[in-house]
Amino acid sequence: DQQVKQNSPSLSVQEGRISILNCDYTNSMFDYFLWYKKYPAEGPTFLISISSIKDKNEDGRFTVFLNKSAKHLSLHIVPSQPGDSAVYFCAASAWRGSTLGRLYFGRGTQLTVWP
Amino acid sequence: SQTIHQWPATLVQPVGSPLSLECTVEGTSNPNLYWYRQAAGRGLQLLFYSVGIGQISSEVPQNLSASRPQDRQFILSSKKLLLSDSGFYLCAWVTGLKNYGYTFGSGTRLTVV
Numbered sequence: 001d002q003q004v005k006q007n008s009p010s011l012s013v014q015e016g017r018i019s020i021l022n023c024d025y026t027n028s029m030f031d032y033f034l035w036y037k038k039y040p041a042e043g044p045t046f047l048i049s050i051s052s053i054k055d056k057n058e059d060g061r062f063t064v065f066l067n068k069s070a071k072h073l074s075l076h077i078v079p080s081q082p083g084d085s086a087v088y089f090c091a092a093s094a095w096r097g098s099t100l101g102r103l104y105f106g107r108g109t110q111l112t113v114w115p
Numbered sequence: 116s117q118t119i120h121q122w123p124a125t126l127v128q129p130v131g132s133p134l135s136l137e138c139t140v141e142g143t144s145n146p147n148l149y150w151y152r153q154a155a156g157r158g159l160q161l162l163f164y165s166v167g168i169g170q171i172s173s174e175v176p177q178n179l180s181a182s183r184p185q186d187r188q189f190i191l192s193s194k195k196l197l198l199s200d201s202g203f204y205l206c207a208w209v210t211g212l213k214n215y216g217y218t219f220g221s222g223t224r225l226t227v228v
Contacts, residue, residue, distance in 0.1 A: 006158075034216050036216075036217075036219075041203075041222065041224060042221060042222065043121075043205050043207075043219030043220050043221050043222045044159070044205070044217075044219050045219070046216045046217070046218070049216060089158065089159060091216075091217075102147075102149070102161070102164060103216070103217055104161075105151075105158050105159040106158055107157060107158030108158050108159075
């Protein structure tokens with residue numbers, strides 16, 4: 001049962017434009033959400049996170065939006081750069097849950113930024 | 116500083132052979148540790164997690180096993196590899212309560228032939 005879903009396996013964007021990566025979740029107990037970036041043959045690296053008490057968090061070119069009523073979050077990258085080309089994973093956690101610290105991941109979205 | 120080490124980086128093993136992947140963490144104590152696998156075309160699948168020495172929880176029934184012989188050591192094993200065990204294996208630990216998240220190791224690319 002996929003509790004975190006990334007329905008777009010790939011996204012292609014021109015350099016300088018906005019990239020929007022989407023993520024949906026089903027578990028209403030999730031209260032912390034993260035985005036990870038992964039290059040081939042490397043471990044994922046943390047990008048940005050948001051708590052369920054907020055609806056927006058911004059860090060430089062990266063902004064994460066959370067819509068709790070729709071159980072949806074998105075990652076905006078503005079402006080997109082070729083170095084942003086990677087697989088992006090959405091993840092969620094429920095601190096109130098029994099497995100402290102466990103993250104549930106989506107299947108990832110391959111972002112390609114072309115010049 | 117807090118770091119995570121994972122080895123080997125790549126591994127090619129024949130079907131039916133044993134497996135041992137090791138993960139160690141430095142700079143922290145009693146971390147929650149995780150083994151994930153990324154198979155081709157799929158997301159990150161949680162295999163095992165451990166909240167302490169000797170404490171292992173399995174998420175997916177398979178021919179893999181995990182052990183935690185020391186506080187900062189997490190080992191993934193198999194007695195007999197299958198072709199379907201091929202994938203990219205990642206060790207991770209939870210880095211803290213503030214802006215918490217996983218720190219991942221660099222991964223092991225396992226190819227079973």
